[in-house]
Amino acid sequence: MSEFKDFYDTLIENLEGYEGEYAYFINCGPNLFNLLCDLLSQEEINRQMRLEISAAIAYYVAPDDIIPEEIYGPYGYIDDIFVSVYVLRKVAKQFGYDFLQNLWNHETDVKEVMDDCYDNSLELLEDKVHPVLSYVGLMD
Numbered sequence: 001m002s003e004f005k006d007f008y009d010t011l012i013e014n015l016e017g018y019e020g021e022y023a024y025f026i027n028c029g030p031n032l033f034n035l036l037c038d039l040l041s042q043e044e045i046n047r048q049m050r051l052e053i054s055a056a057i058a059y060y061v062a063p064d065d066i067i068p069e070e071i072y073g074p075y076g077y078i079d080d081i082f083v084s085v086y087v088l089r090k091v092a093k094q095f096g097y098d099f100l101q102n103l104w105n106h107e108t109d110v111k112e113v114m115d116d117c118y119d120n121s122l123e124l125l126e127d128k129v130h131p132v133l134s135y136v137g138l139m140d
Contacts (some may be wrong), residue, residue, distance in 0.1 A: 007060070007061065008037070010035050011030035012030050014065060016078070020075075022075065022120065025117045025120045026074050026081065028113055028117050029060075029077045029081050031104075031106060032113075033115075035088065035100065035104060036057050036084060038103045039103065044095065048082055049066075052087050052138060053091070055087070055137055055138060056083045056084050056087040056088075058136070059079075059083045059135075060084075060135075065079060066079045066131055067128070081121050082118070082121035082122065082132060083133070083138070085114050085117045086118070092114070097111045
């Protein structure tokens with residue numbers, strides 16, 4: 001029987017050794033995914049926020065999202081990262097960045113990582129922002 005592999009590990013494998021264009025924030029994708037997953041274990045998170053967090057998690061595994069990894073490789077995680085940070089910013093607005101930092105298992109500052117990922121992904125997505133957010137149900 002094969003050993004169960006966490007999706008976080010799959011993301012790490014998919015990006016292993018990636019040093020291409022935008023690697024400085026694309027490589028943050030697995031850690032943002034992990035943060036979203038960790039948030040679901042927090043009892044402070046209300047039902048609506050849980051739905052949005054779950055939508056962001058699901059976007060990582062959706063095979064035919066707006067920029068599919070199967071076609072674009074690591075570049076295909078740019079929209080996933082955008083959705084992650086879009087939702088994480090909502091969590092931060094409600095609970096503060098310290099709340100997120102306490103769950104962030106890295107030495108880096110979570111707000112700085114989120115700001116960098118948000119700004120860069122927003123710039124690269126341009127006119128795809130609305131379709132991405134609509135696809136995942138975060139915007140009409």
